[in-house]
Amino acid sequence: MDRITGVQLFIRIVETGSFSKASADLGVTQPTATKHVAAVEARLGARLLNRNTRGVSATEIGALYYEKCKTIQRELEEADNLASLLQSKVGGQLRVSSSVSFGRRVLTPLVLEFMRRHPDITIDLSFDDRYVNLVEQGVDVALRMGRLADSSLGARYLGVNPWVLVASPAYLAAHGAPALPADLARHRCLVYSSVQGDDRWQFAGPSGDASGGASASGKALPESVRVQGPLRSNNLSAVLDAARAGMGLAILPWYVAHDAVATGSVVALLADHALPVQEMHAVFPSPKLIPSKVSSFIGFLQERFTPQWWQAPR
Numbered sequence: 433m434d435r436i437t438g439v440q441l442f443i444r445i446v447e448t449g450s451f452s453k454a455s456a457d458l459g460v461t462q463p464t465a466t467k468h469v470a471a472v473e474a475r476l477g478a479r480l481l482n483r484n485t486r487g488v489s490a491t492e493i494g495a496l497y498y499e500k501c502k503t504i505q506r507e508l509e510e511a512d513n514l515a516s517l518l519q520s521k522v523g524g525q526l527r528v529s530s531s532v533s534f535g536r537r538v539l540t541p542l543v544l545e546f547m548r549r550h551p552d553i554t555i556d557l558s559f560d561d562r563y564v565n566l567v568e569q570g571v572d573v574a575l576r577m578g579r580l581a582d583s584s585l586g587a588r589y590l591g592v593n594p595w596v597l598v599a600s601p602a603y604l605a606a607h608g609a610p611a612l613p614a615d616l617a618r619h620r621c622l623v624y625s626s627v628q629g630d631d632r633w634q635f636a637g638p639s640g641d642a643s644g645g646a647s648a649s650g651k652a653l654p655e656s657v658r659v660q661g662p663l664r665s666n667n668l669s670a671v672l673d674a675a676r677a678g679m680g681l682a683i684l685p686w687y688v689a690h691d692a693v694a695t696g697s698v699v700a701l702l703a704d705h706a707l708p709v710q711e712m713h714a715v716f717p718s719p720k721l722i723p724s725k726v727s728s729f730i731g732f733l734q735e736r737f738t739p740q741w742w743q744a745p746r
Contacts, residue, residue, distance in 0.1 A: 436508065438468050439501045442480070445469065446498045449487040522728045523552035529566075529574040533668040534593075535559040538687055539575060546732050553725060561626065561666065566717045572726050575733075577710040586719035588730045591737040594686045595707040597633075598698040602678040610681070613657045613705055620680035621659035626666045633657050633683055635705040655705075672698075683707055687742040712737065 437458065444454035445465070455465040473480050480494035490498050530539045536559065543555050558564075558571075566574055566585065577593055599609070603620075610616055613635040623631050634654045661680045665671050668688045675682040676697045692698045714730045716722065736744075 438472060439504050441465055441468060442472065443498065443501050443505060445481065445488055446490050446494070449489065451488060522550045522725050524725060525554045525556060526725050526729060527556040527558070527570055527572045528729070529558050529560065529564045529569075529571045531561050531575070531577070532559040533685075533688060534575060534577070542733065542736055546729060549732070550725075550728070566715065572716060572723070573729055574715050576713050576715055579711055580713055580715065584718070586716045586722065588714045588734065590712040590714055590733055591739070591741060593710040593712050594742070595683050595709065596686050596689050596693070597681060597683050597701045597707065598675055598689050598693065599681045599701060600676055600678045600698050601696070603675075603680065604699060606678070609699075609701055613655050613702065616657045616659050616681065619659070619661075621661040622671050622674045622680045622682040623659065623661065623664040624666070624668060624671050624683065625664045631659050631664075633659055634708055635702065636707075654708075685710075685742070690742050 437460075441454055441458055441460070444457050445451060448454050448457070451465050451469075452462050455462045458465075469481060476493075476497075478493045479491050480497055482489045482491055482494075528539070528543065535557070540557070543557055547553060547555060564571060564574055566572075575590075580587055607619060610619060613633070616633065621631075621633075634656045636654055659681075663671070663674050663679060665674075668684060671682045672684055672688055672692060674680065675684075676692060681701070689698060689700070693700050714733055716726050716730075738744075
């Protein structure tokens with residue numbers, strides 16, 4: 433039996449005056465309780481309890497030992513209460529990780545809003561397009577795009593991240609607009625080199641039908657088009673800037689392209705041919721015993737990521 437349980441057991445024996453009552457209270461057998469007290473007395477070299485037909489009482493040394501044990505018990509209860517309070521309180525430091533573009537454009541204003549709602553919390557916000565090991569780097573919550581690999585991490589679904597094909601009016605005036613995905617092979621295309629297959633872009637057909645045909649089961653097949661052009665970049669802002677400058681066509685997340693489409697500096701194309709969407713998840717180190725600051729932040733994000741979240745002003 434561990435010494436903490438032993439302290440609790442000794443306290444209950446003194447308070448109830450009975451081995452049987454104390455052992456029942458702590459869910460152990462009476463012989464186990466008797467052996468434990470005998471072991472403690474042997475270790476201390478002193479008798480702690482008087483045993484007689486009327487019950488059990490503390491010796492002089494036992495009474496002093498009882499008072500010290502009560503102090504230990506109170507300290508343990510205070511420690512447990514503190515841990516429970518910290519677990520339930522939306523406060524302390526919250527470490528959040530995200531990709532660079534999504535973090536700057538979308539996550540930062542949400543984090544600031546969350547901080548205004550919970551003034552006792554501090555945020556350590558980091559942006560990195562590389563994979564971040566949450567446990568090794570002490571991250572509480574990371575925002576990730578795409579399907580999640582099986583792991584021991586906890587995860588909550590937030591929504592989807594849709595993409596759009598765009599070009600500037602100047603480019604379209606000079607080169608024309610593509611009518612079908614296959615037309616992209618003759619256009620100048622600006623490649624975001626981190627996702628979406630790099631220089632191979634995939635589209636679904638009109639109204640979800642496959643432009644490239646159908647499978648034996650009748651389900652639509654995506655159409656894959658290899659593209660090329662004057663610019664490749666792993667930075668979404670750079671790709672958008674090049675599209676605005678008339679350098680070519682680009683596929684971008686809607687949250688990156690939305691404002692430019694709204695102002696007319698680029699035009700959305702091939703609306704009937706959907707690009708793949710990415711799932712968005714909040715991931716955290718463990719699915720068990722989630723701190724309140726983590727669950728509250730994730731719940732806040734789930735409220736904000738509505739079906740058309742990328743249209744929200746930023």
